[in-house]
Amino acid sequence: MNMNTDQINLPNQHQPETRSVDAGLAHSLSEAQNSVPNRANGHARAVQDLARERAAAPFNGESVLILYGTVTGNSETLAKKLADALRPTGLTTRVRDMAHCQPNALTQANYLLVVASTYGDGEPPDDAAPFWQAVVHGNGLDLRGVRFSVLALGNTTYDHFCKCGRDFDAALERHGATRFYPRVDCDADYNRSAAAWINGVLRNLQQESFTAVSESLIRHGRFAEGLAAAERTRALDPLSVNAQIAVGTASLAAGLHDRAVEEFRQALAMGPATGAVRFHLGVTYIAMGRLSDAIRELEIATRSREDHQTRFEAILGHAYALAGRGHDARAILKELELHRAEQYVSSFGIALIHDALGEKALALAALRRAQTEHAVEFGLMTHYPPFRAIASDPGFRDVMRQLALPDERSTGGREQ
Numbered sequence: 377m378n379m380n381t382d383q384i385n386l387p388n389q390h391q392p393e394t395r396s397v398d399a400g401l402a403h404s405l406s407e408a409q410n411s412v413p414n415r416a417n418g419h420a421r422a423v424q425d426l427a428r429e430r431a432a433a434p435f436n437g438e439s440v441l442i443l444y445g446t447v448t449g450n451s452e453t454l455a456k457k458l459a460d461a462l463r464p465t466g467l468t469t470r471v472r473d474m475a476h477c478q479p480n481a482l483t484q485a486n487y488l489l490v491v492a493s494t495y496g497d498g499e500p501p502d503d504a505a506p507f508w509q510a511v512v513h514g515n516g517l518d519l520r521g522v523r524f525s526v527l528a529l530g531n532t533t534y535d536h537f538c539k540c541g542r543d544f545d546a547a548l549e550r551h552g553a554t555r556f557y558p559r560v561d562c563d564a565d566y567n568r569s570a571a572a573w574i575n576g577v578l579r580n581l582q583q584e585s586f587t588a589v590s591e592s593l594i595r596h597g598r599f600a601e602g603l604a605a606a607e608r609t610r611a612l613d614p615l616s617v618n619a620q621i622a623v624g625t626a627s628l629a630a631g632l633h634d635r636a637v638e639e640f641r642q643a644l645a646m647g648p649a650t651g652a653v654r655f656h657l658g659v660t661y662i663a664m665g666r667l668s669d670a671i672r673e674l675e676i677a678t679r680s681r682e683d684h685q686t687r688f689e690a691i692l693g694h695a696y697a698l699a700g701r702g703h704d705a706r707a708i709l710k711e712l713e714l715h716r717a718e719q720y721v722s723s724f725g726i727a728l729i730h731d732a733l734g735e736k737a738l739a740l741a742a743l744r745r746a747q748t749e750h751a752v753e754f755g756l757m758t759h760y761p762p763f764r765a766i767a768s769d770p771g772f773r774d775v776m777r778q779l780a781l782p783d784e785r786s787t788g789g790r791e792q
Protein backbone atom coordinates (compact mmCIF):
# COMPACT_ATOMS: atom_id res chain seq x y z
CA MET A 377 0.00 0.00 0.00
CA ASN A 378 1.18 3.47 -0.80
CA MET A 379 0.82 5.71 2.26
CA ASN A 380 1.91 9.29 1.94
CA THR A 381 0.85 11.20 5.02
CA ASP A 382 2.07 14.77 5.30
CA GLN A 383 3.86 15.17 8.60
CA ILE A 384 3.01 18.36 10.47
CA ASN A 385 3.62 18.95 14.17
CA LEU A 386 0.50 19.84 16.07
CA PRO A 387 0.46 22.80 18.43
CA ASN A 388 0.84 21.64 22.03
CA GLN A 389 -2.45 23.05 23.27
CA HIS A 390 -4.30 20.63 21.03
CA GLN A 391 -2.64 17.48 22.20
CA PRO A 392 -5.04 16.64 25.05
CA GLU A 393 -7.94 16.82 22.64
CA THR A 394 -6.03 14.60 20.22
CA ARG A 395 -5.43 11.97 22.89
CA SER A 396 -9.11 11.73 23.76
CA VAL A 397 -9.91 11.38 20.07
CA ASP A 398 -7.42 8.50 19.99
CA ALA A 399 -9.23 6.70 22.77
CA GLY A 400 -12.67 7.17 21.23
CA LEU A 401 -11.52 6.10 17.81
CA ALA A 402 -9.49 3.16 19.03
CA HIS A 403 -12.60 1.63 20.53
CA SER A 404 -14.88 2.29 17.56
CA LEU A 405 -12.35 1.27 14.95
CA SER A 406 -11.36 -1.95 16.61
CA GLU A 407 -15.06 -2.74 16.57
CA ALA A 408 -15.18 -2.02 12.83
CA GLN A 409 -12.01 -3.94 12.08
CA ASN A 410 -13.32 -6.99 13.87
CA SER A 411 -15.97 -7.12 11.21
CA VAL A 412 -13.41 -7.13 8.37
CA PRO A 413 -14.54 -10.05 6.23
CA ASN A 414 -12.04 -12.77 7.00
CA ARG A 415 -14.37 -15.69 7.41
CA ALA A 416 -12.80 -17.58 4.52
CA ASN A 417 -15.01 -19.99 2.55
CA GLY A 418 -17.27 -18.10 0.18
CA HIS A 419 -15.40 -14.93 0.94
CA ALA A 420 -12.03 -16.17 -0.21
CA ARG A 421 -13.55 -16.46 -3.66
CA ALA A 422 -15.25 -13.12 -3.32
CA VAL A 423 -11.90 -11.54 -2.46
CA GLN A 424 -10.31 -13.05 -5.57
CA ASP A 425 -13.19 -11.77 -7.65
CA LEU A 426 -12.77 -8.39 -6.03
CA ALA A 427 -9.05 -8.33 -6.89
CA ARG A 428 -9.97 -8.95 -10.51
CA GLU A 429 -12.62 -6.21 -10.31
CA ARG A 430 -10.06 -3.79 -8.95
CA ALA A 431 -7.52 -4.62 -11.62
CA ALA A 432 -10.12 -3.69 -14.22
CA ALA A 433 -11.34 -0.57 -12.40
CA PRO A 434 -11.29 2.70 -14.36
CA PHE A 435 -8.74 4.20 -11.97
CA ASN A 436 -6.56 1.11 -12.31
CA GLY A 437 -7.06 -0.01 -8.73
CA GLU A 438 -9.11 1.34 -5.83
CA SER A 439 -7.61 4.44 -4.34
CA VAL A 440 -8.61 6.78 -1.56
CA LEU A 441 -7.72 10.47 -1.29
CA ILE A 442 -8.18 12.00 2.16
CA LEU A 443 -8.19 15.79 2.01
CA TYR A 444 -8.13 18.07 5.00
CA GLY A 445 -8.42 21.80 5.55
CA THR A 446 -7.27 23.04 8.94
CA VAL A 447 -5.96 25.90 11.06
CA THR A 448 -5.41 24.40 14.49
CA GLY A 449 -4.82 20.79 13.43
CA ASN A 450 -8.03 18.99 14.41
CA SER A 451 -8.98 18.13 10.81
CA GLU A 452 -5.47 16.98 10.05
CA THR A 453 -5.38 14.70 13.09
CA LEU A 454 -8.70 13.15 12.13
CA ALA A 455 -7.61 12.73 8.49
CA LYS A 456 -4.58 10.78 9.65
CA LYS A 457 -6.67 8.68 12.02
CA LEU A 458 -8.84 7.80 9.07
CA ALA A 459 -5.79 6.84 7.01
CA ASP A 460 -4.60 4.61 9.87
CA ALA A 461 -8.03 3.00 10.05
CA LEU A 462 -7.92 2.27 6.32
CA ARG A 463 -4.45 0.74 6.44
CA PRO A 464 -5.64 -2.88 6.99
CA THR A 465 -7.93 -2.68 3.95
CA GLY A 466 -4.96 -2.52 1.56
CA LEU A 467 -6.51 0.41 -0.28
CA THR A 468 -4.01 2.87 -1.71
CA THR A 469 -4.52 5.87 0.56
CA ARG A 470 -3.09 9.38 0.32
CA VAL A 471 -3.56 12.19 2.84
CA ARG A 472 -3.23 15.72 1.48
CA ASP A 473 -3.63 19.23 2.87
CA MET A 474 -5.99 21.30 0.69
CA ALA A 475 -3.53 24.12 1.07
CA HIS A 476 -1.21 22.28 -1.34
CA CYS A 477 -3.79 20.84 -3.74
CA GLN A 478 -5.15 21.75 -7.13
CA PRO A 479 -8.81 20.88 -7.83
CA ASN A 480 -7.86 18.31 -10.46
CA ALA A 481 -6.38 16.19 -7.61
CA LEU A 482 -10.01 15.26 -6.93
CA THR A 483 -10.19 13.36 -10.20
CA GLN A 484 -7.29 11.09 -9.27
CA ALA A 485 -9.05 8.79 -6.80
CA ASN A 486 -12.05 6.47 -6.63
CA TYR A 487 -12.89 7.59 -3.12
CA LEU A 488 -12.62 11.10 -1.77
CA LEU A 489 -12.86 11.75 1.97
CA VAL A 490 -12.89 15.39 3.06
CA VAL A 491 -12.28 16.65 6.58
CA ALA A 492 -12.69 20.42 6.80
CA SER A 493 -13.17 23.02 9.49
CA THR A 494 -14.94 26.39 9.25
CA TYR A 495 -13.63 29.85 10.23
CA GLY A 496 -14.51 33.53 10.06
CA ASP A 497 -17.93 34.18 8.70
CA GLY A 498 -18.49 30.60 7.58
CA GLU A 499 -15.27 30.51 5.58
CA PRO A 500 -12.62 27.84 4.99
CA PRO A 501 -9.26 27.86 6.75
CA ASP A 502 -7.12 30.60 5.11
CA ASP A 503 -4.64 28.19 3.52
CA ALA A 504 -7.44 26.12 2.02
CA ALA A 505 -9.34 29.13 0.61
CA PRO A 506 -8.03 29.00 -3.02
CA PHE A 507 -8.82 25.29 -3.26
CA TRP A 508 -12.25 25.80 -1.62
CA GLN A 509 -13.04 28.69 -4.01
CA ALA A 510 -12.14 26.62 -7.05
CA VAL A 511 -14.17 23.59 -5.97
CA VAL A 512 -17.18 25.32 -4.41
CA HIS A 513 -17.58 28.14 -6.94
CA GLY A 514 -15.82 26.72 -10.00
CA ASN A 515 -17.24 24.83 -12.95
CA GLY A 516 -15.80 22.26 -15.28
CA LEU A 517 -14.66 19.67 -12.72
CA ASP A 518 -15.82 16.23 -13.82
CA LEU A 519 -16.10 13.99 -10.76
CA ARG A 520 -18.41 11.33 -12.16
CA GLY A 521 -17.35 7.94 -10.84
CA VAL A 522 -15.82 9.47 -7.69
CA ARG A 523 -17.47 8.46 -4.41
CA PHE A 524 -17.17 10.77 -1.45
CA SER A 525 -18.01 11.59 2.11
CA VAL A 526 -17.40 14.73 4.17
CA LEU A 527 -16.62 15.29 7.85
CA ALA A 528 -17.35 18.92 8.73
CA LEU A 529 -15.74 20.44 11.83
CA GLY A 530 -17.19 23.49 13.49
CA ASN A 531 -18.80 24.97 16.52
CA THR A 532 -22.51 25.64 17.06
CA THR A 533 -21.75 28.93 18.82
CA TYR A 534 -20.97 30.43 15.38
CA ASP A 535 -23.65 31.56 12.94
CA HIS A 536 -22.44 29.49 10.01
CA PHE A 537 -22.10 26.11 11.66
CA CYS A 538 -19.82 23.78 9.64
CA LYS A 539 -20.49 25.82 6.49
CA CYS A 540 -17.19 25.00 4.80
CA GLY A 541 -17.81 21.22 5.04
CA ARG A 542 -21.43 21.66 3.98
CA ASP A 543 -20.33 23.69 0.95
CA PHE A 544 -17.83 20.98 -0.03
CA ASP A 545 -20.48 18.32 0.33
CA ALA A 546 -22.88 20.14 -2.01
CA ALA A 547 -20.14 21.10 -4.50
CA LEU A 548 -18.82 17.55 -4.88
CA GLU A 549 -22.31 16.36 -5.72
CA ARG A 550 -22.74 19.27 -8.15
CA HIS A 551 -19.57 18.14 -9.97
CA GLY A 552 -21.06 14.65 -10.45
CA ALA A 553 -19.48 12.73 -7.54
CA THR A 554 -21.65 10.33 -5.53
CA ARG A 555 -21.99 10.56 -1.76
CA PHE A 556 -21.44 7.02 -0.45
CA TYR A 557 -21.75 7.95 3.21
CA PRO A 558 -23.66 10.95 4.63
CA ARG A 559 -21.83 14.04 5.84
CA VAL A 560 -21.35 14.35 9.59
CA ASP A 561 -21.22 17.81 11.21
CA CYS A 562 -19.16 18.03 14.39
CA ASP A 563 -19.47 20.49 17.26
CA ALA A 564 -16.62 21.53 19.59
CA ASP A 565 -16.72 18.17 21.34
CA TYR A 566 -16.26 16.16 18.17
CA ASN A 567 -14.71 12.90 19.40
CA ARG A 568 -17.79 10.76 19.31
CA SER A 569 -19.25 12.04 16.03
CA ALA A 570 -15.87 11.95 14.26
CA ALA A 571 -15.35 8.36 15.44
CA ALA A 572 -18.81 7.44 14.19
CA TRP A 573 -18.04 8.99 10.77
CA ILE A 574 -14.69 7.18 10.46
CA ASN A 575 -16.32 3.96 11.55
CA GLY A 576 -19.15 4.42 9.05
CA VAL A 577 -16.81 5.29 6.17
CA LEU A 578 -14.67 2.25 6.91
CA ARG A 579 -17.60 -0.13 7.03
CA ASN A 580 -19.09 1.30 3.87
CA LEU A 581 -15.82 1.07 1.97
CA GLN A 582 -15.52 -2.58 2.93
CA GLN A 583 -19.11 -3.27 1.98
CA GLU A 584 -18.77 -1.40 -1.31
CA SER A 585 -15.82 -3.59 -2.23
CA PHE A 586 -17.85 -6.73 -1.66
CA THR A 587 -20.97 -5.29 -3.23
CA ALA A 588 -18.83 -4.65 -6.31
CA VAL A 589 -18.42 -8.43 -6.64
CA SER A 590 -22.18 -8.93 -6.62
CA GLU A 591 -22.64 -6.13 -9.14
CA SER A 592 -19.97 -7.56 -11.41
CA LEU A 593 -21.81 -10.91 -11.46
CA ILE A 594 -25.09 -9.14 -12.24
CA ARG A 595 -23.40 -7.15 -15.02
CA HIS A 596 -22.45 -10.47 -16.56
CA GLY A 597 -26.02 -11.74 -16.32
CA ARG A 598 -25.20 -14.16 -13.46
CA PHE A 599 -28.15 -13.01 -11.34
CA ALA A 600 -28.46 -15.95 -8.91
CA GLU A 601 -24.74 -15.76 -8.09
CA GLY A 602 -25.00 -11.97 -7.79
CA LEU A 603 -27.82 -12.34 -5.29
CA ALA A 604 -25.88 -14.99 -3.34
CA ALA A 605 -22.82 -12.68 -3.20
CA ALA A 606 -25.01 -9.82 -1.94
CA GLU A 607 -26.45 -12.12 0.74
CA ARG A 608 -22.92 -13.09 1.84
CA THR A 609 -22.03 -9.41 2.17
CA ARG A 610 -25.13 -8.78 4.28
CA ALA A 611 -24.33 -11.75 6.49
CA LEU A 612 -21.06 -10.00 7.41
CA ASP A 613 -22.89 -6.96 8.67
CA PRO A 614 -26.62 -7.47 9.09
CA LEU A 615 -27.03 -3.89 10.31
CA SER A 616 -25.64 -2.33 7.14
CA VAL A 617 -28.24 -0.44 5.10
CA ASN A 618 -26.02 -0.57 2.00
CA ALA A 619 -25.62 -4.35 2.22
CA GLN A 620 -29.38 -4.62 2.66
CA ILE A 621 -29.96 -2.39 -0.38
CA ALA A 622 -27.57 -4.57 -2.40
CA VAL A 623 -29.69 -7.67 -1.63
CA GLY A 624 -32.73 -5.70 -2.82
CA THR A 625 -31.13 -4.55 -6.08
CA ALA A 626 -29.79 -8.07 -6.74
CA SER A 627 -33.32 -9.45 -6.19
CA LEU A 628 -34.70 -6.88 -8.61
CA ALA A 629 -32.03 -7.78 -11.18
CA ALA A 630 -33.02 -11.45 -10.79
CA GLY A 631 -36.63 -10.52 -11.51
CA LEU A 632 -37.72 -11.37 -7.92
CA HIS A 633 -39.89 -8.28 -7.48
CA ASP A 634 -41.84 -9.22 -4.33
CA ARG A 635 -38.60 -10.22 -2.66
CA ALA A 636 -36.98 -6.92 -3.72
CA VAL A 637 -39.85 -4.94 -2.18
CA GLU A 638 -39.49 -6.91 1.05
CA GLU A 639 -35.71 -6.31 1.16
CA PHE A 640 -36.08 -2.57 0.52
CA ARG A 641 -38.80 -2.28 3.18
CA GLN A 642 -36.38 -3.90 5.60
CA ALA A 643 -33.71 -1.38 4.53
CA LEU A 644 -36.15 1.46 5.22
CA ALA A 645 -36.72 0.17 8.74
CA MET A 646 -32.95 0.27 9.31
CA GLY A 647 -32.70 4.06 9.07
CA PRO A 648 -30.32 6.17 6.99
CA ALA A 649 -30.03 6.46 3.18
CA THR A 650 -33.81 6.54 2.97
CA GLY A 651 -33.78 8.54 -0.28
CA ALA A 652 -31.79 5.80 -2.03
CA VAL A 653 -34.05 3.07 -0.61
CA ARG A 654 -37.22 4.89 -1.73
CA PHE A 655 -35.61 5.31 -5.16
CA HIS A 656 -34.95 1.57 -5.51
CA LEU A 657 -38.45 0.78 -4.22
CA GLY A 658 -39.84 3.13 -6.86
CA VAL A 659 -37.86 1.41 -9.63
CA THR A 660 -39.10 -1.98 -8.39
CA TYR A 661 -42.73 -0.81 -8.40
CA ILE A 662 -42.26 0.46 -11.97
CA ALA A 663 -41.06 -3.03 -12.93
CA MET A 664 -44.21 -4.46 -11.29
CA GLY A 665 -46.47 -2.00 -13.10
CA ARG A 666 -47.54 -0.46 -9.77
CA LEU A 667 -47.14 3.11 -10.94
CA SER A 668 -48.96 4.95 -8.15
CA ASP A 669 -46.82 3.12 -5.56
CA ALA A 670 -43.73 3.97 -7.61
CA ILE A 671 -44.67 7.66 -7.80
CA ARG A 672 -45.33 7.79 -4.05
CA GLU A 673 -41.89 6.33 -3.24
CA LEU A 674 -40.04 8.43 -5.82
CA GLU A 675 -41.71 11.63 -4.64
CA ILE A 676 -40.47 10.87 -1.12
CA ALA A 677 -37.00 10.14 -2.52
CA THR A 678 -36.85 13.55 -4.24
CA ARG A 679 -37.58 15.22 -0.91
CA SER A 680 -34.73 13.41 0.83
CA ARG A 681 -32.20 15.86 2.22
CA GLU A 682 -29.50 13.53 3.46
CA ASP A 683 -28.78 11.54 0.29
CA HIS A 684 -30.49 13.42 -2.51
CA GLN A 685 -29.44 12.76 -6.15
CA THR A 686 -30.87 14.18 -9.39
CA ARG A 687 -31.49 10.64 -10.67
CA PHE A 688 -34.38 10.49 -8.17
CA GLU A 689 -36.15 13.31 -10.09
CA ALA A 690 -35.34 11.69 -13.43
CA ILE A 691 -36.94 8.38 -12.53
CA LEU A 692 -39.92 10.20 -10.98
CA GLY A 693 -40.33 11.99 -14.33
CA HIS A 694 -40.14 8.60 -16.06
CA ALA A 695 -42.87 7.22 -13.75
CA TYR A 696 -45.08 10.28 -14.29
CA ALA A 697 -44.77 9.80 -18.05
CA LEU A 698 -45.63 6.09 -17.80
CA ALA A 699 -48.67 7.00 -15.69
CA GLY A 700 -49.89 9.41 -18.36
CA ARG A 701 -48.90 12.49 -16.38
CA GLY A 702 -47.02 14.05 -19.28
CA HIS A 703 -47.34 17.56 -17.89
CA ASP A 704 -45.56 16.59 -14.64
CA ALA A 705 -42.92 14.62 -16.57
CA ARG A 706 -42.17 17.62 -18.77
CA ALA A 707 -41.95 19.90 -15.73
CA ILE A 708 -39.21 17.62 -14.36
CA LEU A 709 -37.44 17.55 -17.73
CA LYS A 710 -37.43 21.33 -17.76
CA GLU A 711 -36.08 21.46 -14.21
CA LEU A 712 -33.30 18.95 -15.01
CA GLU A 713 -32.32 20.85 -18.15
CA LEU A 714 -32.09 24.03 -16.04
CA HIS A 715 -29.93 22.25 -13.44
CA ARG A 716 -27.61 21.05 -16.21
CA ALA A 717 -26.31 24.60 -16.53
CA GLU A 718 -24.89 24.53 -13.01
CA GLN A 719 -24.36 20.89 -12.08
CA TYR A 720 -23.88 17.46 -13.62
CA VAL A 721 -27.22 15.92 -14.54
CA SER A 722 -26.99 12.57 -16.22
CA SER A 723 -28.48 12.40 -19.71
CA PHE A 724 -29.37 8.75 -19.04
CA GLY A 725 -32.30 9.78 -16.80
CA ILE A 726 -33.36 12.41 -19.32
CA ALA A 727 -33.38 9.70 -22.02
CA LEU A 728 -35.61 7.55 -19.80
CA ILE A 729 -38.16 10.37 -19.42
CA HIS A 730 -38.30 11.00 -23.18
CA ASP A 731 -38.57 7.26 -23.74
CA ALA A 732 -41.59 6.98 -21.43
CA LEU A 733 -43.14 10.01 -23.16
CA GLY A 734 -42.75 8.15 -26.45
CA GLU A 735 -40.36 10.81 -27.78
CA LYS A 736 -38.04 8.41 -29.54
CA ALA A 737 -35.76 10.87 -31.31
CA LEU A 738 -35.21 12.91 -28.13
CA ALA A 739 -34.69 9.73 -26.09
CA LEU A 740 -32.06 8.46 -28.52
CA ALA A 741 -30.31 11.83 -28.65
CA ALA A 742 -30.16 11.94 -24.83
CA LEU A 743 -28.97 8.32 -24.70
CA ARG A 744 -26.15 9.09 -27.12
CA ARG A 745 -25.25 12.10 -25.01
CA ALA A 746 -25.20 9.83 -21.95
CA GLN A 747 -22.82 7.56 -23.85
CA THR A 748 -20.40 10.41 -24.57
CA GLU A 749 -20.71 11.52 -20.94
CA HIS A 750 -19.77 7.95 -19.86
CA ALA A 751 -22.88 7.99 -17.68
CA VAL A 752 -22.41 5.64 -14.73
CA GLU A 753 -25.91 4.17 -15.19
CA PHE A 754 -24.67 2.08 -18.12
CA GLY A 755 -22.57 0.18 -15.57
CA LEU A 756 -25.66 -1.30 -13.88
CA MET A 757 -28.74 -0.91 -16.02
CA THR A 758 -30.70 -3.34 -13.85
CA HIS A 759 -30.85 -0.58 -11.21
CA TYR A 760 -33.02 1.47 -13.57
CA PRO A 761 -36.29 0.99 -15.43
CA PRO A 762 -35.88 -0.51 -18.90
CA PHE A 763 -36.13 1.55 -22.09
CA ARG A 764 -39.35 0.67 -23.89
CA ALA A 765 -40.13 2.99 -26.83
CA ILE A 766 -36.60 2.85 -28.24
CA ALA A 767 -35.75 -0.72 -27.13
CA SER A 768 -36.12 -2.15 -30.62
CA ASP A 769 -34.68 0.87 -32.41
CA PRO A 770 -31.43 0.19 -34.31
CA GLY A 771 -29.99 3.37 -32.74
CA PHE A 772 -30.56 1.96 -29.25
CA ARG A 773 -29.04 -1.39 -30.21
CA ASP A 774 -26.11 0.45 -31.67
CA VAL A 775 -25.40 2.24 -28.36
CA MET A 776 -25.72 -1.06 -26.46
CA ARG A 777 -23.34 -2.75 -28.89
CA GLN A 778 -20.78 0.04 -28.61
CA LEU A 779 -20.94 -0.24 -24.82
CA ALA A 780 -20.69 -4.03 -25.10
CA LEU A 781 -24.03 -4.41 -23.29
CA PRO A 782 -26.43 -7.10 -24.45
CA ASP A 783 -29.82 -5.69 -25.47
CA GLU A 784 -31.69 -7.89 -22.98
CA ARG A 785 -30.04 -6.16 -20.03
CA SER A 786 -31.79 -2.98 -21.04
CA THR A 787 -35.10 -4.72 -20.51
CA GLY A 788 -34.40 -5.69 -16.91
CA GLY A 789 -32.81 -8.68 -15.26
CA ARG A 790 -33.88 -12.25 -15.82
CA GLU A 791 -32.93 -15.32 -13.90
CA GLN A 792 -30.75 -17.67 -15.91
Ligand SMILES: Cc1cc2nc3c(=O)[nH]c(=O)nc-3n(C[C@H](O)[C@H](O)[C@H](O)COP(=O)(O)O)c2cc1C
Pocket residue numbers: 445446447448449450451452492493494495496497498499501529530531532534535536537538539564
Ligand atom coordinates in the same frame (compact mmCIF):
# COMPACT_ATOMS: atom_id res chain seq x y z
C1 LIG B 1 -11.68 32.27 15.05
C2 LIG B 1 -12.54 31.08 14.87
C3 LIG B 1 -13.63 31.16 14.01
C4 LIG B 1 -14.48 30.06 13.85
N1 LIG B 1 -15.58 30.17 13.01
C5 LIG B 1 -16.43 29.13 12.90
C6 LIG B 1 -17.61 29.23 12.09
O1 LIG B 1 -17.90 30.24 11.47
N2 LIG B 1 -18.43 28.14 12.02
C7 LIG B 1 -18.16 27.00 12.69
O2 LIG B 1 -18.96 26.06 12.59
N3 LIG B 1 -17.03 26.86 13.45
C8 LIG B 1 -16.16 27.89 13.59
N4 LIG B 1 -15.04 27.75 14.36
C9 LIG B 1 -14.76 26.46 15.04
C10 LIG B 1 -13.73 25.59 14.31
O3 LIG B 1 -14.17 25.24 13.02
C11 LIG B 1 -13.48 24.32 15.13
O4 LIG B 1 -12.83 24.68 16.31
C12 LIG B 1 -12.71 23.24 14.44
O5 LIG B 1 -12.66 22.09 15.24
C13 LIG B 1 -11.29 23.66 14.09
O6 LIG B 1 -10.72 22.65 13.31
P1 LIG B 1 -9.21 22.74 12.76
O7 LIG B 1 -8.31 22.56 13.97
O8 LIG B 1 -9.06 21.62 11.82
O9 LIG B 1 -9.01 24.05 12.11
C14 LIG B 1 -14.21 28.84 14.52
C15 LIG B 1 -13.08 28.78 15.38
C16 LIG B 1 -12.27 29.86 15.54
C17 LIG B 1 -11.07 29.75 16.46
